[in-house]
Amino acid sequence: MDAGYLLGAAANLLAGDPVRARLTVDHAALATALAERAEAETGLPLLRIYWFDAAPDRRSLPEHRRLRTLPRVTVRLGALTRAEGRWVQKGVDAAMHAELTELAHNRACADLVLLSGDGDLLPGMVCAKEHGVVVHLWAVQPVDGDFNQSEDLVAEADERRVLDRAFVERWAQLRETGPAPVPAVRTPELRVVPTPRDLATRPAPTVPPALVLRWSSPRLTPAPPTLAEITSPEQRWADREEDSAAVPGDARQVGAVFARRWLSRLHRDTELLPLWADHPRIPHRLDAELLRYAARFGLLAAKDDQIDEEDRYAIRAGFWQAFADRVPRPDLAVAQE
Structure with missing residues (x-):
C-alpha cells in the first residue's frame, strides 16, 4: 500500500484537495477495513499489510509509530525531500518493487492486493504474476470519474476494484479548520485579527x-x-x-x-x-x-x-x-x- 496515494486520493475524494493533512485518519480502523476487504475478496487469510510511506530523514512520524503497534502491519519508509518548492517521495517505489518481487519469488503469498497508482510499479507487478501470484489492484474512487492510476498498471492487473466514499468514510474524516466559533455570552467576534x-x-x-x-x-x-x-x-x-x-x-x-x-x-x-x-x-x-x-x-x-x-x-x-x-x-x- 502506497500511503501517499491512498491518503491523497482519499483527501481529494472527501475534500476536493489531495493534501492528506486535510484528513483525520483512524489508523486502526483503516487496517481493519483493509484486512476485512482483502480477505473477503481473495477468500484467503491475511498475511500482512505493508504500509509504504515517506518521512523527513526517514524518521518515523507519530502515525508511523502508531501503525507499528497494530497487528499484521509493517511500515516501510522512504525519504521525504524538498524539490522545486514541494515535497517529493524518494525510495518508496523502489521499496515497493523490491517487496513485490521478494514475496513472489519466495512464494509467500498466493494473492496480493496493491493499493497504488504509480506506473513505476509495473515491472514488480509483472514479476509477481510470472511467479503465479494473482494481483488485485485497488483504486480510491476518483472525483472526476476517471482513472487516478497508471493505465498500464490498470491494464496489467488480474483483478480491479474501486474503494468508494463509504469505504473511505469508515476510517477518515475531514479535519476541522479555523478558529472556534464565538459563544453568545462573549463580545462579538472581531473581523480583523488584532496585533x-x-x-x-x-x-x-x-x-x-x-x-x-x-x-x-x-x-x-x-x-x-x-x-x-x-x-x-x-x-x-x-x-x-x-x-x-x-x-x-x-x-x-x-x-x-x-x-x-x-x-x-x-x-x-x-x-x-x-x-x-x-x-x-x-x-x-x-x-x-x-x-x-x-x-x-x-x-x-x-x-x-x-x-x-x-x-x-x-x-x-x-x-x-x-x-x-x-x-x-x-x-x-x-x-x-
Missing part, C-alpha cells in the same frame, strides 16, 4: 475566545516552568509511549494533551491565575515548547516547513481549553452566570 499592540490595550474580558493565541508573551514574571523542567525521566518515557499509541494528529487535541500534561505536574494552581491576564498569549518559553511538541505530529505546512497558521490557532485553542477546565477565569465565570 500584539491591540491586545495589550484591550481589557482581557473583551478578547473574544475565537482569537486564540497568535503570539507568545514574555511579560509574566516569574515565568512558569516549561514541561521539560518539571518532567522526570520516567515520565518522559511514558509520555513518548502515550504519544505514539494514543495522541492523534488533530491540532486542537495535541494542544490540549500538552496543557493537561503540563498542568498535572505543577504544584499549585494559584500560581497559574496570572496567566489569564495575558490571554490569549502564552509565556514565550512555554509557547515555543508547545509548538515544538506539535511539530512532532506532522502539523507542518507543505510550503514553508512551518506549522500551518490554522493549526497554530487550533493548537493554542486546545491549550487554553484544557487550561480553562483546570483553572477557570473568575470574570468569565461571572459573565456566564
Whole structure:
C-alpha cells in the first residue's frame, strides 16, 4: 500500500484537495477495513499489510509509530525531500518493487492486493504474476470519474476494484479548520485579527475566545516552568509511549494533551491565575515548547516547513481549553452566570 496515494486520493475524494493533512485518519480502523476487504475478496487469510510511506530523514512520524503497534502491519519508509518548492517521495517505489518481487519469488503469498497508482510499479507487478501470484489492484474512487492510476498498471492487473466514499468514510474524516466559533455570552467576534499592540490595550474580558493565541508573551514574571523542567525521566518515557499509541494528529487535541500534561505536574494552581491576564498569549518559553511538541505530529505546512497558521490557532485553542477546565477565569465565570 502506497500511503501517499491512498491518503491523497482519499483527501481529494472527501475534500476536493489531495493534501492528506486535510484528513483525520483512524489508523486502526483503516487496517481493519483493509484486512476485512482483502480477505473477503481473495477468500484467503491475511498475511500482512505493508504500509509504504515517506518521512523527513526517514524518521518515523507519530502515525508511523502508531501503525507499528497494530497487528499484521509493517511500515516501510522512504525519504521525504524538498524539490522545486514541494515535497517529493524518494525510495518508496523502489521499496515497493523490491517487496513485490521478494514475496513472489519466495512464494509467500498466493494473492496480493496493491493499493497504488504509480506506473513505476509495473515491472514488480509483472514479476509477481510470472511467479503465479494473482494481483488485485485497488483504486480510491476518483472525483472526476476517471482513472487516478497508471493505465498500464490498470491494464496489467488480474483483478480491479474501486474503494468508494463509504469505504473511505469508515476510517477518515475531514479535519476541522479555523478558529472556534464565538459563544453568545462573549463580545462579538472581531473581523480583523488584532496585533500584539491591540491586545495589550484591550481589557482581557473583551478578547473574544475565537482569537486564540497568535503570539507568545514574555511579560509574566516569574515565568512558569516549561514541561521539560518539571518532567522526570520516567515520565518522559511514558509520555513518548502515550504519544505514539494514543495522541492523534488533530491540532486542537495535541494542544490540549500538552496543557493537561503540563498542568498535572505543577504544584499549585494559584500560581497559574496570572496567566489569564495575558490571554490569549502564552509565556514565550512555554509557547515555543508547545509548538515544538506539535511539530512532532506532522502539523507542518507543505510550503514553508512551518506549522500551518490554522493549526497554530487550533493548537493554542486546545491549550487554553484544557487550561480553562483546570483553572477557570473568575470574570468569565461571572459573565456566564
